[in-house]
Amino acid sequence: MSNEHPGTDVSTAAEGNRLPERFADPGLPEHKARLTDTDPRAAKRAELQIVLLFGISIVGTILAIVAYAVIRPGETVESIRTSTLVLGVGLAMAMGGIGLAAVHWAKTLMNDHEKVEYRHPQASNAAERAAALQVLKDGADDSGIGRRGVLKGAVISALVLAPLGFVVPLIGGVGGDWNVSKFRHTLWTKGKRLTHDPSGKPIKASDITIGSAVHVIPEGLKDSEDWIEEKAKAVVLVIRLDPRDLTEATDRKDWSYQGIVAYSKICTHVGCPVALYEQQTHHLLCPCHQSTFDIADGAKVVFGPAKRPLPQLPITVDAEGYLVAQSDFLEPIGPSYWERLK
Amino acid sequence: MSQQTAPAPRAVAATADYLDQRTGVGKAVKEFARKIFPDHWSFLIGEIALYSFVILILTGIFLTLFFVPSMDQVTYTGPLAAMDGVEMSKAFESTLHLSFEVTGGLLMRQIHHWAALIFMASIVTHMMRVFFTGAFRKPREINWVVGFTLMILGLAAGFSGYSLPDDVLSGNGLRITDGVVKSIPIIGSYMSYFLFGGEFPGTQIIPRLFTVHILLVPALILALIGAHLFLVVLHKHTQFPGSGRTDRNVVGYPLFPVYVAKAGGFFFVVFGVLALMGALLTINPVWNYGPYDPSPVSAGSQPDWYMLFLDGALRLMPGFAEFTVAGFTVSLNVLIPAMIVPGLLFSGLALFPFIEAYATGDKREHHVLDRPRNAPVRTASGVSILTAFVVLILASSNDIIAPHFAMSINDLTWAFRVLLFVLPAITFWATKRIALGLQRKDRELVLHGHEAGRIIRFAHGEYVEVHQPLDDHEQWLRVQHRPERPIQLLPAEDSNGVVRKGYRKDALRSRVSSFFFEDRIEPVTPAELAQSHEHEEHPAIGAGHDEAKGLVDAGPTPGGGALGGGPNAPHDD
Numbered sequence: 001m002s003n004e005h006p007g008t009d010v011s012t013a014a015e016g017n018r019l020p021e022r023f024a025d026p027g028l029p030e031h032k033a034r035l036t037d038t039d040p041r042a043a044k045r046a047e048l049q050i051v052l053l054f055g056i057s058i059v060g061t062i063l064a065i066v067a068y069a070v071i072r073p074g075e076t077v078e079s080i081r082t083s084t085l086v087l088g089v090g091l092a093m094a095m096g097g098i099g100l101a102a103v104h105w106a107k108t109l110m111n112d113h114e115k116v117e118y119r120h121p122q123a124s125n126a127a128e129r130a131a132a133l134q135v136l137k138d139g140a141d142d143s144g145i146g147r148r149g150v151l152k153g154a155v156i157s158a159l160v161l162a163p164l165g166f167v168v169p170l171i172g173g174v175g176g177d178w179n180v181s182k183f184r185h186t187l188w189t190k191g192k193r194l195t196h197d198p199s200g201k202p203i204k205a206s207d208i209t210i211g212s213a214v215h216v217i218p219e220g221l222k223d224s225e226d227w228i229e230e231k232a233k234a235v236v237l238v239i240r241l242d243p244r245d246l247t248e249a250t251d252r253k254d255w256s257y258q259g260i261v262a263y264s265k266i267c268t269h270v271g272c273p274v275a276l277y278e279q280q281t282h283h284l285l286c287p288c289h290q291s292t293f294d295i296a297d298g299a300k301v302v303f304g305p306a307k308r309p310l311p312q313l314p315i316t317v318d319a320e321g322y323l324v325a326q327s328d329f330l331e332p333i334g335p336s337y338w339e340r341l342k
Numbered sequence: 343m344s345q346q347t348a349p350a351p352r353a354v355a356a357t358a359d360y361l362d363q364r365t366g367v368g369k370a371v372k373e374f375a376r377k378i379f380p381d382h383w384s385f386l387i388g389e390i391a392l393y394s395f396v397i398l399i400l401t402g403i404f405l406t407l408f409f410v411p412s413m414d415q416v417t418y419t420g421p422l423a424a425m426d427g428v429e430m431s432k433a434f435e436s437t438l439h440l441s442f443e444v445t446g447g448l449l450m451r452q453i454h455h456w457a458a459l460i461f462m463a464s465i466v467t468h469m470m471r472v473f474f475t476g477a478f479r480k481p482r483e484i485n486w487v488v489g490f491t492l493m494i495l496g497l498a499a500g501f502s503g504y505s506l507p508d509d510v511l512s513g514n515g516l517r518i519t520d521g522v523v524k525s526i527p528i529i530g531s532y533m534s535y536f537l538f539g540g541e542f543p544g545t546q547i548i549p550r551l552f553t554v555h556i557l558l559v560p561a562l563i564l565a566l567i568g569a570h571l572f573l574v575v576l577h578k579h580t581q582f583p584g585s586g587r588t589d590r591n592v593v594g595y596p597l598f599p600v601y602v603a604k605a606g607g608f609f610f611v612v613f614g615v616l617a618l619m620g621a622l623l624t625i626n627p628v629w630n631y632g633p634y635d636p637s638p639v640s641a642g643s644q645p646d647w648y649m650l651f652l653d654g655a656l657r658l659m660p661g662f663a664e665f666t667v668a669g670f671t672v673s674l675n676v677l678i679p680a681m682i683v684p685g686l687l688f689s690g691l692a693l694f695p696f697i698e699a700y701a702t703g704d705k706r707e708h709h710v711l712d713r714p715r716n717a718p719v720r721t722a723s724g725v726s727i728l729t730a731f732v733v734l735i736l737a738s739s740n741d742i743i744a745p746h747f748a749m750s751i752n753d754l755t756w757a758f759r760v761l762l763f764v765l766p767a768i769t770f771w772a773t774k775r776i777a778l779g780l781q782r783k784d785r786e787l788v789l790h791g792h793e794a795g796r797i798i799r800f801a802h803g804e805y806v807e808v809h810q811p812l813d814d815h816e817q818w819l820r821v822q823h824r825p826e827r828p829i830q831l832l833p834a835e836d837s838n839g840v841v842r843k844g845y846r847k848d849a850l851r852s853r854v855s856s857f858f859f860e861d862r863i864e865p866v867t868p869a870e871l872a873q874s875h876e877h878e879e880h881p882a883i884g885a886g887h888d889e890a891k892g893l894v895d896a897g898p899t900p901g902g903g904a905l906g907g908g909p910n911a912p913h914d915d
Contacts, residue, residue, distance in 0.1 A: 019868045023821045026814035028586030028593065073445055074421075077629070080442050084449045088621020091449070096614025102607025106600050117378040117592050119578055119709060122481045174550075176540030180531035183541070197637050215637060229541045232517070232636035265637065270521025270656065270676060271542075272514055273639045287641040288518060289657045290741065290751055303752050305656060305675050307664035335521035336664060336673040337530045 028114065036108045046108035053101035060093025180339075184332050186218075186234040188313060193219040194238060194262065194323040202322045203238070205257055213277040214238045216262065218325070233333055235265040235273060236313050238323065239295050241282060247297045255314035260323065262313040263299045264333040267291055269306035271335045284310070308336070379601055380581035380594035384471045389605055390464035392571075393612040394457045395563065398499075401454040402556065408440035408447060409433070411552035413508065413545040422629055430633030433508040433548045437628055453620030458500050460616065462648040465493050469691075473724045476712035477580045478695040480705070485573040488566055490692045495563050497648060502555035504646055507626070508548055511643055513634030516547060518656070522680040525673035543634070582711050583822050585815045589709045642742055651731050654738030655679030658759050683734075687727060694723070700851060701858040703829050715784070716823045718777035719858045726770040733762045774861070781863035784820040788812060788866040789874040825864040829855040 036043040067086040073079060124132070145152055193202045197215040200222065208214060216236040224230045243259040255261070263284070267274045272288035282296035291304030299310040311333050314326035332340050350358075362368045379385075412432035418425045420435070422442055440447035469489065472478055478486035505512040520542040524530040539546030578592045587593050595601065632638075645653055656679045663674035698720060714721040736743065737758040744751040791809035799805050812820070831852035834845045 019872060021867060023818065023866075023868055025588065025822070026585045026818050029584075029815050068445055071445075073442060073448070076421075076423075080448055083445060084452070085621050087446050088449045088453075088617050092614045092617035092621060094614075095610045095617055097610075099607045099610030099612070099614055102603040103611065106603035106607065110600050110603060112595070112600075114593050115376075115378050115596060116586070117578070119590050119592060122577065122707060171536070174539060174546075175532065175535040176544070176546075178532065178535055180535060183531065198635070217637070226541070228543055228634075228636060232542055235637045267521075269661070270518045270525075272517060272521075273637055275639050276641060287639055287643065287741065288514065289653075290755065291661070292752075301661055304755075305659045305661050305679070307661035307673075307675055335524050335676070336671045337524040337534075338526075338528050338670050338672075339531065340671045341666060341669050 028116070031113055034108065034112065037112075043109060046104065050101045050105045050109070053097050053104060055097070057094050057097025057101065060090045060095075060097055062090075064090030064094060066090075183233075183334070183337065183340075186328055186333065187221060187224060187230045188218055188234060188236075188325040188328045190325065190327050191318065192325045193318070194236065194315065194325065195219045195221075197235065204321050205260060205317050205323050206321060208238065208240045208260055210240050210242050210259065211279045212240060215265070215275075233266065236262045237265045237274070237277070237284070238262045238315075239277060239282075239284075241296055245282065245296045249298055252298070252312065252314075254316075255312055255326070257316055257323065260315065261295065262315045262323075262325075263293075263295065263310040264313065264329060265310075266334040267306060268301075268308040268310060269304070269335060274310065374575075375598045376596040377575070377578075378592050378594045378596060379579050380587075380592060382582055384475075385579065386608060387464055387471055388468040389608055390612055391461055391468055392567065393609045394461035394464060394616070395567065396609065397457045397613055397616055398454060398461060399560065401450045401457065402560075404447075404450040405440065405454060406556055408436060408444055409506070409552075410436035411506065411549045413543075413548050425629065425632070428633065431508045431548065433506060434628070434633040437507040437509075441629070449617075449620050452623070452625050453616050454503075455625045456619040456623070457616050458503060459625075459647060460612075462493075462496050462500055462646075465489075465496050466648075469493060470724065470728070473691075473694070474714040474721055475580070475582075476698075476708065476717055476720065479708040480699065481577055481707050482573070482580075483695040483699070485570060485577070486695050487692060488570050488573065490688075492563060492566050492570065494688070495559055495566065499555060499559045499563065500646055500648055502551040502559060504626075504649075505551050506548060506555060507628045508634050509628035509631045510634050510638055511628075511631045511640075513543065513636075514639050514643070515645055515649075517542060517636070518653075522656075522676055525676035525680070527670075527672055527677075543636070578709070580709050580711050583713065583819060585818045587710055589707060592709070644738060644742070647735070650738040651734035652680060652684060652738075654734035654736065654740075654758075655683045657740060658734070658737050658755065658762060660759075687730060690723075690727060694720075697854070698858070701829075701855045702826050703851075703855070704826070710822075712823065715777040715780040717826075718774045718781075718861070721777050722770045722773040725773040726766040729766045729769040730762060733758060733765055737762070778861065778863055781865075785863060785866050788817055788820050789871060821865040821867075823865055825862060826859045827862070828852065828859045 036046050064087055067083065067090055071083045071086055073083045140146055145155075194216045195202050195218065197217040200217070200219070202219060203214060203216065214237070216238050217231060218234050221227050221231055221234065238260060239262075240258075240260045246256065246259055246261070248256065265273050265275065267286045267288070269286065269289055269291045272286050274284050274286045274291070274293065276285040276287055277283075277295070278285065282294060283302065284293045284295050284299065285291075286293075286304065286306070289305050291306035292302045293299040293306075293310050294302050299312065301307065301309060311329045311331050313329055315323055316326055318324045349355075358368075410432045414432050415429055416432055416435050418428045418430055418435055418438070420438055420442065422438055425438065437451075441451055442448070472486065472489070505516050520534055520538065523533045523537060526533055534542065537547065537550075538544040539550070579594075581587050581592060581594070584593075631640075644650060656676070659675050659679040661675045663678060664676075665672055665674070712720075737755070740751055740754050740758065743749070744754050791811040794808045794810045796808040797805055798808055829852055831848055832842070835841055
């Protein structure tokens, strides 16, 4: 304990007398004997307990194997549960028994006198460092790299460039066709019918009652080759409001039909399906991050992490009274991305 | 004990001889078999992480034999009535198959999933142990960074595995990932294509995550665990303070047999507990969720616990932060919670050892751990980061908490928005005060001893309570640490009025150092104890007097290391 902090506020009292700055380490405390060290009967008892725990492990293994052979998973959730339960309990006994036995053994019967080992500084000593430097210097001298600048440049350039031959094909290939403009288009086109999700049955405007919400996909979605990708963009929620409750922007007056509005179901935050509609407030809530959109007012954001309203799908009815799209969405659906407005 | 041990059987001796002649293994056995490790329950937490990983690999091998990482669509014809005729990917179908038709398959899936949760939980808890005891100090800074990287890899392993069954819950998780990736400026759309091989969800993501999950990430984890343990052996384990334990020794029990039994046995205990959890506790019942379809989603859906903080951050960020610049969209409402907030939390955690070393200017090796109370600002910083983490976790459960307590989800979200900033500040302050209070208590104990509960009346009528002095070991625990003091700033100008080079850098460092060590309680010195004992002879005068001296007021003391005055003298004790 060297004394490198002389005279602090707290130790001014020490000035003048010869007390050390710090207390001295009293050294390792005396070993405390366990019951099993002093009482042979306790030791015998501990040994029995350990044997018993190993025995539990063996029983567990047998249980697991018997369970495997006897209890086959059946047809239902219940039968698979029984199989899982018995097999798992057997495995737990087999493993846990060994573990508890070993730990109990170590704690009760193994020598518990603490031992001391000395540490050495991590750093090499000065001579070793000098020798290491010399070795490196010798190697560098042997290679002659210090004297040949062009060679050095060539080595570095080649090593830096070489990975490109590997990385470029790797990155180039994983992105498919890299045609990110697909984000802009969905399956909706002029005259395409709105159909129920997932049955695909077309929807008559007269079938939708005020206050109800219908999950909608475009007609013929399943015929599309990439129907999951298309569905991920094209899903729409159709809601009928009392037309008196509806506030519509002037340029969108003809996007709805008798109070029926259609909005993209993909949240403009990070893309969850916005699915919880509250009839009383006309609010649509995203269950993932609680962005809340007001369907009565252009699906504007009233709360939560989304910034933009849900894109609206302009709809009308065809000659037979079925709901149809007037066109595709007029803006990209879903979460924002850098070139979204370009 | 050796006299009790019979000589090794011939077969063992012959094998040992065979191996030694070819590998010289005897030298390694001599070096490592009786290596000393200190004992403390908290040292087991890292072992839980290691063993969970082994169990993840074992159960994972089982699962790969039955799982089909394919997004080809099939129609279900298996035994589960609820899914009859449903269209699903082969990944989902094979998950149902291995759960319902392979004996032990569901058990292995459940053990695997529980082990993943425990793996992350034990990594985080182990990091807390290392952090709060200052085990990351020199020479272990590199190992802290290795461990930190392991935690990030653990997140990657968990995330990639969670998505594999291709159920509707994890599919929506992937969709959120897609939304987050798209928000990255300039390259977001291309990053999304990079991940999904085209538009979301495509047919590539499950096979790709499979490769990441069973090859890339486990290989990296395995390599880094190797490095992590190698460094533990190289440095020898840290030990808690106590009599006889110094920075130059390691006190404990030998690897063979004590830790072979204790640590080896603990592997089986962890396996047993995980097997029991797999047997009794249903986890991720994907047959209830159904296969991925871009349309449905359910309320009250949360990711696995280690991803909750990200989800919570996404929920808290208000939408106004999205804006356009020259026609390009910048989604700060997504970037801040998904990248910047976790980036700050994680950077703070990864860099803390270096920040603290900058504040102490300490170049010594540390092998004796700190008691958390003896490093108030470090402990408070750790609690503060954890508080932010917990607030984000709670925020990600706002749709469960709100209906449970009949609260408005909007009010709750606002409360969490405020708490995310206020609560870490409060817990920082409170933790620091508690740590300082505990140090005062230590001083009090050393100076005056335990309260014996015995009141004595002197002949002249005075009452005093008898205090029982601490024994040497109790006392040493409370006085062994070396107080850190703020680095002292040398004047800006030398005696000739010439402006000193590097003064501003030193001033910054001095400020950081003051933040860490300005408020402190120093351990009792022998002189103080002697003085206190003098007072004890006149107990009526001395009561409550000494402790006030413990708090050293703000400002550098002459004792601290000095800046600008050359390298600090090497500490040596």
